Amino acid sequence: MxxxxxxxxxxxxxxxxxxxxxxxxxxxxxxxxxxxxxxxxxxxxxxxxxxxxxxxxxxxxxxxxxxxxxxxxxxxxxxxxxxxxxxxxxxxxxxxxxxxxxxxxxxxxxxxxxxxxxxxxxxxxxxxxxxxxxxxxxxxxxxxxWSDRPEASKAHLAAHPEKYTGRSSADKRHEIADWLEKQGADAAVLSALDSIAWAFNVRGEDVARTPVALAFALVRSDGTADLYVNPEKISAEVQQHLGNGVRLHDRNAFESALGELRGRTVAVDPERAVAAIFEALDRAGAKIIPVRDPTILAKAIKNPVEIAGQKSAQERDGAAISRFLRWVEEEAPKGDVDELKASDHLEALRREDPELRDLSFDSISGAGPNGAIVHYRSSEKTNRKLEMNSIYLIDSGGQYLDGTTDITRTVVIGEPTAEMRDRFTRVLKGHIAVATAIFPKGTRGSQLDSFARRPLWEAGLDYAHGTGHGVGSFLSVHEGPQRISPVGSAQSGGDEPLRQGMILSNEPGYYKTGEYGIRIENLVLVVDHPVVGAEKETLGFETLTFAPIERRLIAKETLSPEELAWLNDYHAQVVEKIGPRLTGDDLAWLEEACAPI
Structure with a gap:
């Protein structure tokens, strides 16, 4: 039509x-x-x-x-x-x-x-x-x-090796079995695609930008499982990887399999399983325990292998970002760079890494007023040039075999206005407030959200998105259950306690409709952060993302000594971690972009 x-x-x-x-x-x-x-x-x-x-x-x-x-x-x-x-x-x-x-x-x-x-x-x-x-x-x-509706993907699944996952699929399934025993349940329904990918240590190409495969699963209380996936998607290698503990079925057989659970007690996640699954179990006469998918928290708390992989992926990604920022600084003033050309160039730089499998989402490449559209997606129709004396926002990420990245940088082409510098610095102050936060165990993301907003609130400003979302390990770039967002916001999950090993984004912003958008985003890891004399155990954040922050947009005089020290220390770490991955003019540019202010 x-x-x-x-x-x-x-x-x-x-x-x-x-x-x-x-x-x-x-x-x-x-x-x-x-x-x-x-x-x-x-x-x-x-x-x-x-x-x-x-x-x-x-x-x-x-x-x-x-x-x-x-x-x-x-x-x-x-x-x-x-x-x-x-x-x-x-x-x-x-x-x-x-x-x-x-x-x-x-x-x-x-x-x-x-x-x-x-x-x-x-x-x-x-x-x-x-x-x-x-x-x-x-x-x-x-x-x-919908006469020309596309068919569902027929791409093969791929085994995701233990050198990236840190745990075997059998180990994860037995952990689920132990959980089922405590719940008094015979089986758990896994219907979320990233839960299935994590539990079975497989990845797929069925959804753009997210390495998952279309499948359903039932994990049993004896540690075995039934995986419902179209047979043509399973290679001999993947079948061997899954092992004898996993029985394979056609994806279309899942609904009828639910009908065979009469008299069984089944754990189903009300937030992640569709109504049809509950209805099929009700018709079968199964007893339903409505409870959160047992993989959700385990998946969110990264193990040492996943953390090491994420740090490696972040450093390689940061090198690509740094090369890109240098390119923008040199080429944009010539008048030939537009949003699509810029995002294409960044993707090409990322794809030089043999570990990259895809982008983690469609890059948000917003010049001038398009940057004020929070989840903007450039097209031939909306594409704008990066003009002089304007702001350019680039939010992007990569899906590497060892980690998922998500970073936003805001740069100025030419000279910024005083208002631009003020707004950017307020966003930076909010970013630093989250990055340096120390909080008792049990603290929720919603309790930290206002840390990022306070400098904007003081000027009567705000932003209409959460401050942070969870991030997967070569999985979804938006992973729950942890968030840093106001309770009751459209981005739910801000009331989940933060736990050591969780990865989140730290991304306050400011958007002036019709003029420009500002966002500074790094990923952070929740870590143990002991405080001398503390009466409670305390946690903090370790920053994982390393790339220059636009110094020409910073109103230095409004930064506190502590904030300035954080910025200079962060830039010193950028040079230390990213510098060895760069050479020649790229390295010289990085050192200048990260010089103390």
Whole structure:
């Protein structure tokens, strides 16, 4: 279909044929993934929205799209306001909107393989207040009208060796078995793709930028497991890697396998397993224990091998970033560098590393006003030149076999204004406040979030995203359960206690609509941080990311002596760690960019 308006019209006609008065369209897949394969990009196909979080509702006469503060600008650029009303999350939820807008007596459809059980319960209650009902569909109506919908990936799985994981799959599965015994359960459902990748020490190519494979799994209380994955994706090498303790089945057999668990006690994660899984177990007569996926915390707490790999990956990545920043400084003033050329050049530098398998997300390469779009994605249509006397923001990362990176740097082309320097320095002060934080064990990310915001709040400023997210080990660049974000924000998880071994981002920012965006992002590791005379055990952060921070944007006079000392010490570490990986003009540039101020 030639236009998004045509697609919306076709969906409405299909809903009428299906005797539905509306349909809810989330941006997820059967695994509740944040990033999904092309076959599951239903929201993007229908609306044009390309962000990583959102949902939509289509009714006969109106339609709405729901996004959080990260996408306020982006959604207005990509989605036609004539056809869609823009709704802000969490201020307005899908359930709230349906309560106000669903016709009385309406039948609103949903795909039970794309929603959580909790969402279904809330939406059902909201619609009941209108005398309307929520109706599960057997086939997604979008799939009926999406004529050229891509097939699911058929890429092979790959074994991820112990030299990177630090633990065998058998060891991880037996740990899950021990946990099941304590829960009094016979099996655990693993439906999150990164949980399966971690538990079985496999990686895949089924989702762009995230090395996971489309699969479901049941881990049993005896340490054995059933893995449901399309057979053509399994090589002899991977089958040998999985061993006799893992039984292989077709992915399509997963739902029927749930039906065979009558009388069994099954642990299922309500946050990560779709409603259809719960419904299949209920029909089978299984006893369900709703509890968090047992891999989540174990995956988040990195072991020494994973930490060492991450540090190595960060240093190699930092060398590529440093070479890139030098290139931008020298080439942008000539007037020939645009957003796409810049991000392509950075990707080429990263791909010189033989350990790189992919980027960890589509680079956010924002020049001038495009940098104010938090999760901006440059295209031929929006591409801008890096102009003189403007700010350029580049948020990017790599998927290396030994680690996942995520770094943001903000640079000035030409001369900054006093306001630019003030805003950048406030963001830097917030970044330093998090980097140097010392906190008692049991502290949650939500308790640290305001550390980063205080310098901005003092000027009546703020930013509409979390301060930090967890990061995987050659896995998802956004990994829970840890976050540094306000409780109740769209980026949930800010109330998870931080534990030694967790990796998070530290990325405060500031965005002036129509002018520029600023963000400084490093990854940090939660480490033991003893305090002399302390009455409690204390933790702190070790910075893992090393690349120059733009000194021309720093208002030195507003930094405290402690902040200035941190900055100069950080830059000294950048030279120490990255310098040996550079030569010639690149090394000379790095030493100058990191000179004390």
């Amino acid at each position: 030639s236009s998004y308006a045509d697609r919306l019209k076709a969906l409405r006609e299909q809903l009428k044929a299906d005797k539905l008065d509306g349909f809810v369209v989330p941006l997820t897949d059967e695994h509740m993934s944040e990033y999904v394969g092309s076959y599951a990009q239903r929201l993007a196909w229908l609306t044009g929205f390309e962000g990583s979080a959102g949902s939509a509702v289509v009714l006969p006469q109106e339609a709405a799209i729901f996004v959080d503060g990260r996408y306020t600008l982006q959604v207005r650029q990509q989605v036609d306001g004539k056809d869609w009303s823009y709704q802000s999350v969490p201020e307005t939820s899908v359930a709230d909107w349906l309560t106000e807008h669903a016709p009385e007596g309406a039948r609103i459809g949903y795909d039970p393989w794309l929603h959580s059980r909790d969402w279904v319960k809330k939406a059902t209650e909201a619609l009941a207040a209108r005398g309307a009902e929520l109706v599960a569909v057997e086939q997604n109506p979008i799939d009926k009208v």
